[in-house]
Amino acid sequence: MIAIFLGVGYAHGQELMETSNFGDNWSLTLKGGGVAPFQNYSVIRNTRGLVGLELRKQITPAFGLTLDYSGAVNSSSWNLKQGGVKSPNVIDATNLALLGVANLNNLFAGYAGKPRVFEIETAVGMGWGHYFLPKKVGEDGNGLTAKAGLNLNFNLGLAKAWTLGLKPAVVWNLSEPSSQSTNSFNADRATLELTAGITYHFRNSNGTHSFKFGERLDEAEIDALNSKINDLRYQLAQARRDLDDCKSRPAEVKEVVKEVVKEVQVQKKSDVPETIITFNQGSSVVSKAQYPNVQRVATYLKNNANARVRILGYASPEGSKEINERIATARANAVKDMLVRIYHISADRIDACGQGVGDVFEEPDWNRVSICEIEKK
Numbered sequence: 498m499i500a501i502f503l504g505v506g507y508a509h510g511q512e513l514m515e516t517s518n519f520g521d522n523w524s525l526t527l528k529g530g531g532v533a534p535f536q537n538y539s540v541i542r543n544t545r546g547l548v549g550l551e552l553r554k555q556i557t558p559a560f561g562l563t564l565d566y567s568g569a570v571n572s573s574s575w576n577l578k579q580g581g582v583k584s585p586n587v588i589d590a591t592n593l594a595l596l597g598v599a600n601l602n603n604l605f606a607g608y609a610g611k612p613r614v615f616e617i618e619t620a621v622g623m624g625w626g627h628y629f630l631p632k633k634v635g636e637d638g639n640g641l642t643a644k645a646g647l648n649l650n651f652n653l654g655l656a657k658a659w660t661l662g663l664k665p666a667v668v669w670n671l672s673e674p675s676s677q678s679t680n681s682f683n684a685d686r687a688t689l690e691l692t693a694g695i696t697y698h699f700r701n702s703n704g705t706h707s708f709k710f711g712e713r714l715d716e717a718e719i720d721a722l723n724s725k726i727n728d729l730r731y732q733l734a735q736a737r738r739d740l741d742d743c744k745s746r747p748a749e750v751k752e753v754v755k756e757v758v759k760e761v762q763v764q765k766k767s768d769v770p771e772t773i774i775t776f777n778q779g780s781s782v783v784s785k786a787q788y789p790n791v792q793r794v795a796t797y798l799k800n801n802a803n804a805r806v807r808i809l810g811y812a813s814p815e816g817s818k819e820i821n822e823r824i825a826t827a828r829a830n831a832v833k834d835m836l837v838r839i840y841h842i843s844a845d846r847i848d849a850c851g852q853g854v855g856d857v858f859e860e861p862d863w864n865r866v867s868i869c870e871i872e873k874k
Contacts, residue, residue, distance in 0.1 A: 521701040522561075522708065526551035528664065530692030532569050535667065536684050546570035547692055553598065558608035558708050563596040563620065565644070567690075586629040592668060594624025594644050612657040612707050618648035626670055640672040641680060646690070658706040660696040665689075715778065717862050772869040774832055778813065778862070781827035783835055791832060794869045795840035805872045807848045808832050811855025811864045818853065826851030828867045 528551065533544040549567030556562065571589035602616045621644070628638040646666025653659045670686040698706040772794050774787045783791060798804055810829030812821035829849035836842040855864035 518702050521703070522555035522698075524551075524553045524555070524660075524696050524698040526553070526660075526662070526694045526696040528567075528662075528692045528694030530664070530690065532668075532688050532690045535687035535689050540689065545572040547690060549692070551694065551696075555708075559600050559604040561598045561600075563598050563622075565592075565594045565596055565620075565622075565624070567592050567692075585631055589629045590626065592624050592626045592642050592644075594622050594642060596620045596622035596644060598648070608708065610710055611705075612652040612660075614652055616650045616652065618650065619646075620648055620664075620666065621645045624668075640670050643669045643671055643682065650696075656706050658698050658700075660698070662694045662696060664692045664694060666692075718777070721860065721862065771871070774828075774867045774869070775863075776828055776865045776867070778815070778865060779824065781824055781831050783831050791835050792840070794832075794871070795836055795842055797871060798836070798842050798846060799840070801871075801873070803873065805846045805848070806836070807870045807872055808850070808867055809870065810849070810851040810867045811857060812851075812853065813861050813863075813865050814854050822851055822853045824851075825853050825855070828865075832867045832869065 529546070529548045531544040532547040533540040547567055547569055549565065551563050551565050553561050553563040568588040569590040571587055598618050598620045600616055600618050602613055624642040624644060626640045626642045628640070630637050644666055646664060649663040651661045653661065666689075668688050668690060669682050670688075671680040671682065700706055701709075703709045772790050774783060774790050776782070776787075777784065794806055798806060808829045810825040810827070810832075812825040812828070814821070816824075826849075829851050833844070833847045833849040836847055837844050855866065857866065857868065858864055
């Protein structure tokens with residue numbers, strides 16, 4: 498069953514897994530509730546406390562693996578009627594299980610980009626039970642267990658970092674120590690669990706507490722990037738030819754180098770870098786590929802305390818004028834937010850404003866940018 502869930506879950510979330518690290522999508526659950534015999538006993542009178550922990554790795558939005566550890570509080574002894582012996586321990590039975598968990602919402606309705614407010618999961622797997630007995634009776638007992646249950650989850654907060662869950666389940670003791678029969682799913686050996694848990698989802702490398710869709714480029718953007726790459730390759734080839742030509746004229750090269758050095762020194766004193774940050778269509782989120790350009794501006798501002806930056810946001814012509822003006826402003830503010838929040842540049846040194854539809858570049862799609870202009874006092 499775990500293998501089936503894994504196969505379906507992998508096919509469902511393969512695209513998302515490509516951008517997920519092993520350290521992402523881990524969560525920890527603290528739970529408590531009650532456990533009672535499945536049959537032959539009064540459930541209410543024989544319910545005892547149950548506490549436990551769950552450590553989960555969510556492999557895809559639809560499938561995860563959970564290590565479940567729980568212990569039953571020794572408040573009643575169900576087997577005394579059959580001549581059993583009461584354990585002296587406060588926790589007289591534990592169970593450690595590996596469960597395959599399937600998120601039914603994401604499996605059948607698709608992943609929406611973030612967790613839903615309410616989700617239903619199935620949890621099925623095998624485990625190992627340990628039963629504490631008095632020393633005068635003999636050694637503690639061990640047995641193979643199986644568990645099947647549901648998780649009724651309520652995801653909380655804007656970031657969905659916390660989850661409240663109700664967890665009904667049935668646990669079978671497949672090889673009860675007092676029984677000489679072979680392993681079997683026997684209702685007389687089963688227990689009924691009802692627990693509630695609080696779960697914290699650890700922060701991922703993508704900055705969220707859940708899976709996040711990877712960024713995609715459309716065909717026009719890919720063609721534009723390929724064209725730019727080919728142009729750079731041509732420039733590199735031309736530079737290599739020029740270098741080979743220079744090597745054949747050492748004396749002339751020395752004079753040229755002297756002039757270039759002087760020019761560079763002058764430029765270092767007077768030239769101010771202008772940086773362009775590009776955006777995907779309809780987006781005002783700075784992609785990871787553009788982080789070095791933002792860092793370049795931040796480094797210059799840190800090294801030049803009297804400098805300021807003016808950020809001009811632009812949009813491509815698709816869509817209405819109102820939408821483009823809003824996107825252009827959002828793109829300028831996105832770069833400003835990174836400079837302030839990540840690089841601790843004072844907001845007083847930054848002016849961010851939207852310019853609507855841009856005409857900086859002849860190709861309309863290339864105008865999805867924020868241009869950073871450095872100003873010296």
